[in-house]
Amino acid sequence: MSAPALDWGVLGTGWIAERFIGSVRRHTRQRFTAVASRDAARAEEFAVRHGVTRAYGSYAELVADDEVDVVYVATEHTAHLAGARLALEAGKHVLVEKPLGLNAGQAAEIAELAAERGLFCAEALWTFFLPRFDVVRQVLGSGLLGEVRSVLADLGEYFDPAGGHRILRADLAGGPLLDLGTYPVSLATWVLGTPDTVQASGVAHPAGVNGQVGAVLSTARGDQAVVHTTLFSDTPTTAVIAGTKGTLTLPGPFYQPGDVVFTPAGGGTPLTYTEPHIGHDGLHFEAAEVARRVGDGHLETPLRPLADSVATLRVLDGIRRRCGIVFPGEPAPAA
Ligand SMILES: NC(=O)c1ccc[n+]([C@@H]2O[C@H](COP(=O)([O-])OP(=O)(O)OC[C@H]3O[C@@H](n4cnc5c(N)ncnc54)[C@H](OP(=O)(O)O)[C@@H]3O)[C@@H](O)[C@H]2O)c1
Known part of the structure; x- marks a missing residue:
């Protein structure tokens, strides 16, 4: 709750996107400003169901939204590199679902692009948070x-x-x-x-x-x-x-x-x-860490450095x- 509130854009409308939004909503002050799907009707339906402000029928439209601070790439594995690249090239910070890329080469490419652009990037390997x-x-x-x-x-x-x-x-x-x-x-x-x-x-x-x-x-x-x-x-x-x-x-x-x-x-x-066994309701810890780091002007989190994502x-x-x-x-x- 003490992490600064950011405006999030979500790429993808699948299983993890739903759980992430639910957990982050229940436990933090983060705002879900936009969601994008490859299909406009799916984006609209998802936005209404989850109270997300704007719905886009393409990932490119979402990353062009000036109000979005950070993009959560919640697509399937083969689309992580393209989603992360799109967001970083549009000047957005990114949290990319695990694994960061399909292979170490893709992951290193994402890490290098983020560093080059001076933007925050992390792999959403929630366990480490x-x-x-x-x-x-x-x-x-x-x-x-x-x-x-x-x-x-x-x-x-x-x-x-x-x-x-x-x-x-x-x-x-x-x-x-x-x-x-x-x-x-x-x-x-x-x-x-x-x-x-x-x-x-x-x-x-x-x-x-x-x-x-x-x-x-x-x-x-x-x-x-x-x-x-x-x-x-x-x-x-x-x-x-x-x-x-x-x-x-x-x-x-x-x-x-x-x-x-x-x-x-x-x-x-x-x-x-011991701690409460809350399953995926624990997804909010990674979002709060991203918000704290972005708020402090950091480009990575020590809880899951990009070098560790590439090494895995x-x-x-x-x-x-x-x-x-x-x-x-x-x-x-x-x-
Ligand atoms: N942290 C965790 O506990 C956890 C748990 C499950 C999954 N994950 C990770 O999250 C990612 C998504 O998993 P998921 O279970 O949410 O998958 P999912 O339910 O299949 O959703 C994936 C989304 O990817 C988008 N997408 C983009 N290109 C696609 C393509 N060519 N084919 C199919 N879908 C495509 C789709 O959104 P649109 O159709 O709306 O564009 C789809 O809804 C995976 O990389 C996985 O490793 C993490």
């Missing part, structure tokens, strides 16, 4: 865990093959990696740094996308992360950060608001941090290379 992760950040910074040597994290969700969700569409960069796998991979690279080696094994989904992937990320000094993501089943979706002096467990779903449990090495009484995608690219997963517009792997 939650109070729960502020606690994790403090524990890691305090040295309480000793030397952190292992990270274990998974995120699996069953998708009905007949359900028609975009995650099952190869033309929209489907498969679990960008929607779900990005959470365990970003946690691992944040805690252990960029891995020196990436091993991975993938399994195809009958819909023609990747169905699940398991990967081992190792650093030169021998720290390891084991990450898994799947569309075939609901998995515990827990995360464990283990060090020589103690272990931090984030019960599932680890990427949403929830608990953090510290257990000293060799046993001892666990210490638990570099690891995801590495995992895909091991599994032969290619996204739309990318060159086919060498024979």
Whole structure:
């Protein structure tokens, strides 16, 4: 509530756009000034339903709106680069849904354009903006865990093959990696740094996308992360950060608001941090952080620096290379 009120424009009228607006409305003073869809009627219907002031039938019209301070790019993955570019070239600050781009090259292009134009840019990886992760950040910074040597994290969700969700569409960069796998991979690279080696094994989904992937990320000094993501089943979706002096467990779903449990090495009484398990109603934390940073004239947030967004995608690219997963517009792997 204390963050300065900005005028937001939203690109896209899908699942996350609805939840973001709902949460941000309930918990902050941010204003939703405009929404754009590729279809004018859809934009109008969405604007009426969510009380957004203006509706546009194209993304280009929205970024030309003088009243909009910051554009939230809430489109599917393959449209993030185009949406971010459009907004930045029109002089708007941007919050781009995760992942920042389809691959590290796209993400770096967005980061460079934002820096060049002197505009704020962040990836909407909401997990890193939650109070729960502020606690994790403090524990890691305090040295309480000793030397952190292992990270274990998974995120699996069953998708009905007949359900028609975009995650099952190869033309929209489907498969679990960008929607779900990005959470365990970003946690691992944040805690252990960029891995020196990436091993991975993938399994195809009958819909023609990747169905699940398991990967081992190792650093030169021998720290390891084991990450898994799947569309075939609901998995515990827990995360464990283990060090020589103690272990931090984030019960599932680890990427949403929830608990953090510290257990000293060799046993001892666990210490638990808890917060309301409010699911996607926690999306407002990222919006408030954007408003604070833009208000202070910053171009990035330390809670999710752009270099971290690019680093996560570099690891995801590495995992895909091991599994032969290619996204739309990318060159086919060498024979
Ligand atoms: N933070 C989270 O918890 C979370 C959760 C879910 C998704 N996400 C992220 O948010 C993004 C959107 O996901 P979503 O679940 O909201 O998807 P969605 O419901 O399918 O909505 C995506 C929107 O993208 C727009 N779009 C632009 N080009 C498109 C194209 N060629 N095909 C289809 N749609 C296109 C559409 O808006 P118009 O038709 O109105 O133009 C559509 O409504 C994804 O990148 C995802 O990773 C984040």
